[in-house]
Amino acid sequence: MDQKLYDQIISNFFTCDPEAITGIFREFMLALQAEGPLPPSPHMAQNYETAQANPEIHLLPGNLKDARDAVFPFFWGTDSWSSPLHLENVKGPANYASLVGGLACLLKNPNLCTDTYSHRSNELEVKAVTALANLLFYHTDDPWGVFTMGGTISNLYGAKIGIERVLPGAMHTGLGGAKVAGIVSEAAHYSNRSVAGWLGMGTAQLHSIPTDEAMSMRLDLLAEKLEALHGEGIRVAFVTATFGTTDGSGIDDVAGIRKIVDDFAARHGVPAPQLHADAAVGWVLSFLSEYDLGKNPLTFSPELLALVERAQRYAKGLRVADSITIDFHKMGWGHYPGSAFLVNRRQDLRYLSRTVEETPYFAEADGRRDPALFTLECSRPALGPYTVMASLNGIGLTGWQLLVARALELSQQLKLRLERIENCKVLNLDALGPSVLWWVLPKGRDAKEIHRQALGGRLTPECFARYAGEIRRLYEKRERGMDPAQDARLSFTTSVGYLPHGLCLPAWKAVFFNPRTGTEVIDRLVESVEELL
Numbered sequence: 380m381d382q383k384l385y386d387q388i389i390s391n392f393f394t395c396d397p398e399a400i401t402g403i404f405r406e407f408m409l410a411l412q413a414e415g416p417l418p419p420s421p422h423m424a425q426n427y428e429t430a431q432a433n434p435e436i437h438l439l440p441g442n443l444k445d446a447r448d449a450v451f452p453f454f455w456g457t458d459s460w461s462s463p464l465h466l467e468n469v470k471g472p473a474n475y476a477s478l479v480g481g482l483a484c485l486l487k488n489p490n491l492c493t494d495t496y497s498h499r500s501n502e503l504e505v506k507a508v509t510a511l512a513n514l515l516f517y518h519t520d521d522p523w524g525v526f527t528m529g530g531t532i533s534n535l536y537g538a539k540i541g542i543e544r545v546l547p548g549a550m551h552t553g554l555g556g557a558k559v560a561g562i563v564s565e566a567a568h569y570s571n572r573s574v575a576g577w578l579g580m581g582t583a584q585l586h587s588i589p590t591d592e593a594m595s596m597r598l599d600l601l602a603e604k605l606e607a608l609h610g611e612g613i614r615v616a617f618v619t620a621t622f623g624t625t626d627g628s629g630i631d632d633v634a635g636i637r638k639i640v641d642d643f644a645a646r647h648g649v650p651a652p653q654l655h656a657d658a659a660v661g662w663v664l665s666f667l668s669e670y671d672l673g674k675n676p677l678t679f680s681p682e683l684l685a686l687v688e689r690a691q692r693y694a695k696g697l698r699v700a701d702s703i704t705i706d707f708h709k710m711g712w713g714h715y716p717g718s719a720f721l722v723n724r725r726q727d728l729r730y731l732s733r734t735v736e737e738t739p740y741f742a743e744a745d746g747r748r749d750p751a752l753f754t755l756e757c758s759r760p761a762l763g764p765y766t767v768m769a770s771l772n773g774i775g776l777t778g779w780q781l782l783v784a785r786a787l788e789l790s791q792q793l794k795l796r797l798e799r800i801e802n803c804k805v806l807n808l809d810a811l812g813p814s815v816l817w818w819v820l821p822k823g824r825d826a827k828e829i830h831r832q833a834l835g836g837r838l839t840p841e842c843f844a845r846y847a848g849e850i851r852r853l854y855e856k857r858e859r860g861m862d863p864a865q866d867a868r869l870s871f872t873t874s875v876g877y878l879p880h881g882l883c884l885p886a887w888k889a890v891f892f893n894p895r896t897g898t899e900v901i902d903r904l905v906e907s908v909e910e911l912l
């Protein structure tokens with residue numbers, strides 16, 4: 380064996396050289412800074428043409444700079460979404476407290492599967508999920524949770540517990556032909572459909588309840604659906620409430636759903652479906668729960684206080700959920716993946732235990748130390764706990780209140796300004812969150828009247844399609860005329876999730892996900908809409 384070459388590899392790649400590493404890290408940081416003043420568009424065109432043609436691996440051992448060079452073009456060619464002009468979707472810049480946590484995690488590289496491989500990092504996960512659970516369930520007795528690969532997987536945990544509730548032992552025996560269903564709203568995230576498919580229920584067994592104009596699930600129709608499914612001999616495993624829809628920030632009434640599923644279960648003598656709250660985006664409203672509206676220590680405006688009061692009211696609903704999905708990589712401005720699945724009562728995790736027959740309850744010590752007993756994953760990164768605790772305690776509760784309140788304030792400002800324009804109609808005026816959905820119609824059209832007609836069922840699908848086409852064309856016109864250095868980047872949704880009389884309502888979309896976005900961006904955005912008309 381070539382001992383010299385071997386030693387060189389050990390020295391370059393398995394020996395920590397702080398100077399070499401921080402030097403390279405500094406170079407990446409400088410590139411990031413250089414990118415700061417550039418418009419939020421890709422700085423380097425993609426090259427999918429030959430991405431697969433040359434899957435190269437260097438022949439000879441190099442050094443850390445070769446590692447740098449292997450990724451740099453892709454690093455430079457990737458937008459970090461730090462520009463305040465990004466309003467397209469629920470994606471924001473990562474905060475730097477999260478970076479500090481993330482770097483610490485990467486240096487130790489723990490594996491959260493069991494505490495042998497993670498030591499105090501596992502303890503940090505317990506701390507992080509407890510902090511989040513206390514915030515969301517609010518002083519709950521015995522919460523628990525785990526970090527997962529993303530909101531989809533956190534939703535999957537909730538659905539899986541539901542299946543085990545209504546079909547005990549399904550983990551081992553399978554569904555065995557039993558008819559099992561789940562319920563969401565029509566504005567729910569598509570991940571719930573993926574979950575129904577992947578869990579073997581079948582996507583056809585996921586039922587969508589229409590929403591009202593505020594994009595919240597219609598509770599009267601939920602009650603009817605539960606009865607109808609029960610009447611057909613179908614077991615309802617879960618109802619997943621959406622707490623903050625991805626497009627429109629619609630919020631399902633979790634407490635109202637609680638009452639309906641409990642009454643349903645009592646009436647028919649069946650287990651209550653798992654009440655899971657998909658709060659991937661909306662969970663941050665809970666930061667405002669304890670804000671003192673009377674003392675108003677952060678000097679919020681009266682308009683903003685009204686929004687905070689509503690946030691407090693909605694967030695109370697989460698307290699009665701059985702389990703919750705939160706995505707810290709969304710409005711926590713943390714790094715991916717930062718999703719957590721939280722349960723209100725730790726004993727509910729027994730449904731997921733690999734040895735559920737032998738240990739009906741978790742042996743306390745095992746559950747704490749060995750999440751691998753009930754997690755879907757075996758190896759599990761600790762990035763979630765590290766980035767979340769660093770962010771929570773770096774920014775502090777008051778800091779979070781400011782950040783969340785600001786996003787609510789800006790989205791409300793844009794809503795009100797657009798609503799005042801004759802040719803515009805805001806579609807989610809009554810929802811509470813960072814997103815704004817609206818129509819822009821050509822000059823001379825009364826957007827509010829067209830909206831009333833659509834909601835009243837007074838427009839034929841053909842007639843509505845013409846308006847929908849106009850809304851799209853104007854959006855494309857703005858895109859073509861955009862000045863990338865000053866015009867905010869928006870997106871377009873073909874259906875906001877509320878389907879009056881079956882109509883898919885398209886909309887322009889802006890999401891206030893970047894804390895650096897200010898009112899000047901709104902001014903210019905409104906101007907660019909008016910210029911089109």
Ligand SMILES: *Cc1c(COP(=O)(O)O)cnc(C)c1O
Nearest residue numbers: 529530531568570625657659660
């Ligand atoms: C983003 C989102 C998800 C999916 O989460 P990922 O982390 O992207 O997997 C689920 N539900 C809602 C409401 C979301 O907004």
